[in-house]
Amino acid sequence: MSLAADGAAHRASDRLQGEGRSLRLTALTKEFATFTAVRSLDLEIPAGTFFALLGPSGCGKTTTLRMVAGLDTPTSGTIHLGADEITYEKPYRRPVNTVFQNYALFPHLDIHENVAFGLRRRKVKDVDKQVQEMLALVELEAQARKKPPQMSGGQQQRVALARALINRPEVLLLDEPLGALDLKLRRGMQIELKRIQTEVGLTFVHVTHDQEEAMTMADTIAVMNSGVIEQMGSPAELYENPRTTFVANFLGQSNLIAGAVSSTDGDVVRVDMHGTQVSILADRAHVRSGDGWVGIRPEKVLVEPLGEPLDAPGNHLTGGVITDVSFVGVSTQYLVMMPWGQELMSFEQNTGRRPVLATGTKVDVSWRPEFAFLLPASQDVNAGVVEES
Amino acid sequence: MNGLQRAGRWIGEHLVLAAGLLVLVYMFVPIAVVMLMSFNDNSESRNVYAFRDFTWSNWANPCKPDGMCEAVVRSIEIGLLATLVATLLGSLAAFALVRHDFIGRSVANTVIFLPMASPEIVMGSSLLALFVAGGFGGQLGFVTIFIAHVMFCLSFVIVTVKARLSGLDQNLEQAAMDLYASEWTTFWRITFPLVFPGVAAAALLSFSLSFDDFIITNLNAGQTVTFPMFVWGVAQRGIPMQVNVVGTVMFLISLFLVVGNMLVTRKRAAV
Numbered sequence: 001m002s003l004a005a006d007g008a009a010h011r012a013s014d015r016l017q018g019e020g021r022s023l024r025l026t027a028l029t030k031e032f033a034t035f036t037a038v039r040s041l042d043l044e045i046p047a048g049t050f051f052a053l054l055g056p057s058g059c060g061k062t063t064t065l066r067m068v069a070g071l072d073t074p075t076s077g078t079i080h081l082g083a084d085e086i087t088y089e090k091p092y093r094r095p096v097n098t099v100f101q102n103y104a105l106f107p108h109l110d111i112h113e114n115v116a117f118g119l120r121r122r123k124v125k126d127v128d129k130q131v132q133e134m135l136a137l138v139e140l141e142a143q144a145r146k147k148p149p150q151m152s153g154g155q156q157q158r159v160a161l162a163r164a165l166i167n168r169p170e171v172l173l174l175d176e177p178l179g180a181l182d183l184k185l186r187r188g189m190q191i192e193l194k195r196i197q198t199e200v201g202l203t204f205v206h207v208t209h210d211q212e213e214a215m216t217m218a219d220t221i222a223v224m225n226s227g228v229i230e231q232m233g234s235p236a237e238l239y240e241n242p243r244t245t246f247v248a249n250f251l252g253q254s255n256l257i258a259g260a261v262s263s264t265d266g267d268v269v270r271v272d273m274h275g276t277q278v279s280i281l282a283d284r285a286h287v288r289s290g291d292g293w294v295g296i297r298p299e300k301v302l303v304e305p306l307g308e309p310l311d312a313p314g315n316h317l318t319g320g321v322i323t324d325v326s327f328v329g330v331s332t333q334y335l336v337m338m339p340w341g342q343e344l345m346s347f348e349q350n351t352g353r354r355p356v357l358a359t360g361t362k363v364d365v366s367w368r369p370e371f372a373f374l375l376p377a378s379q380d381v382n383a384g385v386v387e388e389s
Numbered sequence: 390m391n392g393l394q395r396a397g398r399w400i401g402e403h404l405v406l407a408a409g410l411l412v413l414v415y416m417f418v419p420i421a422v423v424m425l426m427s428f429n430d431n432s433e434s435r436n437v438y439a440f441r442d443f444t445w446s447n448w449a450n451p452c453k454p455d456g457m458c459e460a461v462v463r464s465i466e467i468g469l470l471a472t473l474v475a476t477l478l479g480s481l482a483a484f485a486l487v488r489h490d491f492i493g494r495s496v497a498n499t500v501i502f503l504p505m506a507s508p509e510i511v512m513g514s515s516l517l518a519l520f521v522a523g524g525f526g527g528q529l530g531f532v533t534i535f536i537a538h539v540m541f542c543l544s545f546v547i548v549t550v551k552a553r554l555s556g557l558d559q560n561l562e563q564a565a566m567d568l569y570a571s572e573w574t575t576f577w578r579i580t581f582p583l584v585f586p587g588v589a590a591a592a593l594l595s596f597s598l599s600f601d602d603f604i605i606t607n608l609n610a611g612q613t614v615t616f617p618m619f620v621w622g623v624a625q626r627g628i629p630m631q632v633n634v635v636g637t638v639m640f641l642i643s644l645f646l647v648v649g650n651m652l653v654t655r656k657r658a659a660v
Contacts, residue, residue: 069567070566070567071563071566071567090566090571091563091566091567092566092567092568092569092570092571096567097567097568098564098567100560100563100564102558102560104558104560104561104563104564105564106561106564106565106579107561107583108582108583117565117568117570117578118568118569121568121569121570121574122569163568164567164568167568167569
């Protein structure tokens, strides 16, 4: 016990004096009896970043988090914090704390003692003062003597955060901590979490299946699917230039249209898409020959009634018919049936430039070439499509 | 007419209450009689079932009947010992059954109900057969009673503790470990306090089961006499009024425990 306490305190003081240490996962694998949850994962998370592991349920993101926390033992691979290997370290000897999905607050201890738990185990001094400060940070000073079951979901969530944060861990792990909150509260907590992370400057690793949540909060997102990372980068990078159909569909929505590369011309790849030549920038073309999926985000797709001028230097398609119109206030969402029998999505800002188009209107469709991307045809066009619930 | 209707409605509304009160009366009349009889002065009469005169003498001299207090003390000793051992072993077994996956776990989970379900006379006689077959037929007494009591208390303890334990979120223990608590600290700070109500309930249940057991005890007691056996023995000659004193005291202790538990629970909820 005292060994653990000393170790953790020692590391914490190291961190305060020096630079933060990055978290590095190398070839990390976790196999269960019947399936492989995490498959040879390589990942480096620099100190002080807000990192999101994004993926559908069952993709291995929570297992990855639990291995970092020490609650699951990897089948193979290593976990390093700076130069120290912590792969098989006991959970109570790692400078890592977790905010659990169901909060896991101790029901027999009051809020003050819940938050004080980690400090007391490490025999820190001034526990009460620190707890009061931490409760002030999450605005729960007045509730210190209440028991967890007497608090609302949002308050419990903040207690769970305070309980982990007060230990100033090098890495704070958040396992879908906002999942149980209603939409409004969730938006509020997202901003709050981001603010706290910026203030304390710790590394946050946030596991979520909510792509909007990941994009709102994270500096870097790793999109995970079936135990592997599909793509990693800033929210804008992932959104604008997805490398796989899974990322294109899971992070926002995409129109994916079958096409075949006809020529490669320096910075531009030309694709024959159902008889129309479209060009795609080379750094967004993830195939250079053969078949592929031309991807374009719905808000980049412009529609105009037949014959009206369109902002279309290059990619101009004709013969579409509007089959569905959803007016959602800030924007209008059209479904346009194209001559080859595919419905394209188009989201248009309601700037009032012209009236909303009616169902059945014949339209031309276009997009600026720099917004399109090209993905390998071997990938499943429906991978990562989020079912509307 | 109007008055009749009103009376009818009044009866309708209060019928359930009346039924409830009757059930309570049905349940508590025997206890009330025991309490009343503990103050009965029957020194002049052989008829122990009639209340003659009020007296404090039964309460003042509770150990007057030969062998009664010895039997009570023996029952309490056996009860405490059996409770201690059964609670300890049963709690450990409950942990094993809930927390560890092993071949035959589901069978074990079913089998623990058997001692509760099988008739006491079967358990008592088979245990006696076992003791005799094992060559302990001549040594029946305190130890064999204790062994028998631990046996039938165990399944109650396992079932009670198991229920509490399977309702315990394992994330809590993981959260404690995540917050720098070693396995030992986690057990004493988190697991034990949360499972304790189940363990305490199991212990109380064990004690009362052990204290009043007659059938199994009688078969395995040899020359040793426990309180229930004493009562059964004297009942044929006429129960001394002091038995009612012991009954009243036991009832008051149970009442105290139940009410105390209720107050503690309510106080905790109110904080």
